[in-house]
Structure formats: C-alpha cells, structure tokens
Amino acid sequence: MENYYPVFLDLKGKRVLVVGGGQVALRKVKSLLECGADVFVVAPEAVPELRQMALEGCIRWINREYAEEDLEGASLVISATDSQDVNRRVSADAHARGVFVNVVDDPELCSFIVPSVMRRGELVIAVSTGGSSPLFAKKIRQTLEQVIGPEYGEMAALLGRLRPYVRSVGATEAERVKIWEKVLASRAMELLREGRISEAEEEARSCISSSLE
Numbered sequence: 001m002e003n004y005y006p007v008f009l010d011l012k013g014k015r016v017l018v019v020g021g022g023q024v025a026l027r028k029v030k031s032l033l034e035c036g037a038d039v040f041v042v043a044p045e046a047v048p049e050l051r052q053m054a055l056e057g058c059i060r061w062i063n064r065e066y067a068e069e070d071l072e073g074a075s076l077v078i079s080a081t082d083s084q085d086v087n088r089r090v091s092a093d094a095h096a097r098g099v100f101v102n103v104v105d106d107p108e109l110c111s112f113i114v115p116s117v118m119r120r121g122e123l124v125i126a127v128s129t130g131g132s133s134p135l136f137a138k139k140i141r142q143t144l145e146q147v148i149g150p151e152y153g154e155m156a157a158l159l160g161r162l163r164p165y166v167r168s169v170g171a172t173e174a175e176r177v178k179i180w181e182k183v184l185a186s187r188a189m190e191l192l193r194e195g196r197i198s199e200a201e202e203e204a205r206s207c208i209s210s211s212l213e
Helices: 023-034 048-055 084-097 134-147 150-168 173-184 188-193 197-212
Strands: 015-019 038-042 060-062 076-079 100-103 116-120 123-127
Touching (some): 015 023, 023 038, 076 084, 116 150, 123 134, 150 173, 150 197, 173 188, 188 197
Parallel strands (some): 015 038
Antiparallel strands (some): 116 123
C-alpha cells in the first residue's frame, strides 16, 4: 500500500478536468465546485444535472471522447468513466505530463486519492484507508458524524475570529498555547452546543483577558 502524504489543496480558479459524465462524475464535480475549481467535463454523454450545470455556466462540458490535449493547463484530473481503457489512458497521459490524477475505484492508476470528508463549517475532517477500503473510510466518517456536531464548526469559526487579536497582543508562542487551552477548556463549547453563540464568544474573550493579566 502507498504511503500517501495528506494535504488540503486550494483549487479556487484552478482548472480541473473530470473525464466522464455519469453519476460518479457528477458527485466529483459538485465537490470541486464547492471548492471554487474551474471544472471542465469531457464526455460524449452527460447526466441531466451536468448538462444543466453546463447550460448555467457552472462548468464547461466538452461533448466528445477524451483526448490527451484535454490535460493542457489542468491542475488535477479525475477519471470517472466505466471504461477501463479510457481510465488507463487518462492515467498514463496525466503521469507523463506530471498532472496529478485520480481514477475512481482504481488506486493503482492514481497519483492521489480522495478521502471520505466530513464538514462542520470551517472544520474539515478527512478519513482515508490509503485506497484499501473506501467503504471502511466512509463508515469511520459516519461514526465521527455522530460524535462531532455543528458546535465544533462554530468553535473553529470562533477561534478564527479571535486569533488575530491574540496574535496582536505580543504573547509568546507558549503563552498563546496556554490561552487557547484555557478557551477550549472553558464553557464556550457547551454554550455553542446550546446555540448561544454570543455568550460563547464572551466566555472565550474572558478567558483570553484573564490569561493576559
């Protein structure tokens, strides 16, 4: 099994090629659009929702079979066809050009794999088995979803709002760690769980102030 390096990519405005026009390709396209990617779909046929996305200008659909030149300028390529020959060709072409490629359900043809992802606002948790069992990764993600509620996303957002202030007061790195530990050990999370966001922020700010005294 490959030893993958986990990373989060900023794909805003980046050209990403999706080869295939079925339901799997649709799911990939939706997740890429959520990240702000400039999505190109190459497929002789496409499901109605992909066609509608193309009509609305959300994606660009090239209505034909895949060709190597489609990789020109692409930051990533995802091959989601039911043709092993096409998938192998996309993989070989991408590797030759140095373009990162994912072939759905075939990790041997991939230079990157896509984890099972859970989102709670600004909190993103990715789970992977290194391609061994996407279903198991999905099960783990579903278990985490039962434990990690929306308050965790609210906490991530709150900490993000407070971070510039904490950095501006001239505290050392060790002091900042203690400040954040105090905030995380406070009632802020409990208040967020109850939907009392403004009170949670007051609690967090109080922790910060007392730490700086």
